[in-house]
Amino acid sequence: MRELAVRLGVNANTVAAAYRTLRERGVIETAGRRGSRVRPKPATTGREEIRVDVPEGVRDVADGNPDPALLPRLAEAFAAAAAQSDREPVLYGHDPVEPELARLVRAALDADGVPDGPIAVASGSLDAVERVLMAHLKPGDQVAVEDPGWGSLLDLVPALGLRTVPVGVDDEGPRTDDVRRALESGARAVIVTDRAQNPTGAAVGAARARALRSVLREHPETLLIEDDHGHGIVDVPLHPLAGATRHWVFVRSVAKAWGPDLRLSVFTGDAVTVDRVRGRQRLGPGWVSRLVQRAAVRLWRDGAVDTREVAASYGARRDALVRALAEHGVAAHGRSGMNVWVPVPDETGAVARLLHAGWAVAPGARFRLNTPPGIRITVSTLTAQETGPLAEAVAKAVGPAPSRTYV
Incomplete structure (x- = not known):
């Protein structure tokens, strides 16, 4: 940085700020004493182009x-939700989570052994993951991700200025030794797909879950994010890791079971994390449409799937x-x-x-x-x-x- 500052005739702090901006925007990756390198392509280009x-x-x-x-037919559910909204309009200052949806979600999570925590709603799994990462991490922090893994997530992490740490996957989910190495090398967060892992179909079994929880307990400050997007389309039991660390979030989406266009996911977690996410959400979109949430309640109650x-x-x-x-x-x-x-x-x-x-x-x-x-x-x-x-x-x-x- 000093050499570049002399060459350009600017203050060294200016060069440092430029490097920081490039890193935060995902243009470069830094590796301590090994220096910095330009990413092969901008982080926002997206793997969706590889098709x-x-x-x-x-x-x-x-x-x-x-x-x-x-997928279920949505007309009746949305008609019922609209009628309810006519009777009980949702205005500014109202609860961002439909109470009946929260009750149904909490009961389902209890049945699956997910620890107690407040319920929040996001616009899909990726939206929830992004908000949770931004609530805890800063640019340059390392995030352990499954490899192979969800392409959109592999794009999202560097787009946020964070650094991916690959974790190998087999049929039972993330490899325990790889997760341990990632955390020991400084990863501040780990993202795990519980079931229906994309692209491999892996599902975390009971033995693997015990081993992963043991590793996570050795790193209690790690941010754990679990993605159970396969809920409703899988025939294997859930073995959650939630609660093994101080900060955790468990996310469920309705995209695969009820339709991607609903753009609805629900999540729970430790009180601090969920409060941070909901607080930041209030300053942006405010809330996920209660009309959509009420339609989801109707689909759930009617056993649409x-x-x-x-x-x-x-x-x-x-x-x-x-x-x-x-x-x-x-x-x-x-x-x-x-x-x-x-x-x-x-x-x-x-x-x-x-x-x-x-x-x-x-x-x-x-x-x-x-x-x-x-x-x-x-x-x-x-x-x-x-x-x-x-x-x-x-x-x-x-x-x-x-x-x-x-x-």
Whole structure:
């Protein structure tokens, strides 16, 4: 910094401020004595650009969307919510959380063993995660994230001026030793997907949860964020980590079970964290529409979605594809949710060959940091008649997978 200040003829504090601004905006990454480097691309560019354009006639199994046929119809729920809002209008100064929604959420969380805490509402899981991170961390702080993991989250962390620390994943969730190394190296927060992990389908089992809680208790000041976005579409039990650290948040979204366009997630956590998030939320959007919250209550009360049936449907499609791939000698992962992850030796070639064969899959680069290449296949709308041909096409495109692990 001193050398640059002399070269430019400016004060060293000016150079330091410039570096700080570049880091906060995600343009550069700093690594202490190892110096700083320009990121390969601006943090806000987004991994969503790493996608395949699906030509006409090509089957799209890349989009990550739920099956529209399994989503509830919303007209009746919103009509009932609108009628309630006509009778009981929500005005400035009212509670930002619909009381009945809070009651239903709390009862469900109690049943799943999530510790008690205040209830708050956000506009989807990513909105909740962003608000929680900003409530506790400062630019330059390290965040342990799953690798492979949710592409939008891998974009969000550096966009906030934070630094990602990759944590390996297997079928049971984040690897315990990787989480320990990340925390010992200075990570101030860790983000864990409990079930239906995107893109691998991993789900945290009982033994892994005990091991992770033990590691987290050794670092009680760590901010723990759990994302249970698969609630309502999974057939594996929840093993929450919440409460293992002083500051924690547990997030649930309705996107996969009731529809992405509702833009609704609920979360609980320690009182300090939730209070910080709700306080900052009041200075921005104020609250998530109580009309939407009331519609969610109606959907919940009416049992608009048979969660067992939905989970069974996704599970059958997912398991069928994993079995069909195994018959062709291709290892694949998909313990829960609506995606299957296939490690491949040549990601670009595999995607291109599958596209030529009539199948559009998601390039693994959208979800990877240090993990070797792979492809993600969304099975949510895959039919029984399509499973065999898809597995055969994958086998021809990728050959036997290099290993049965992600890293």
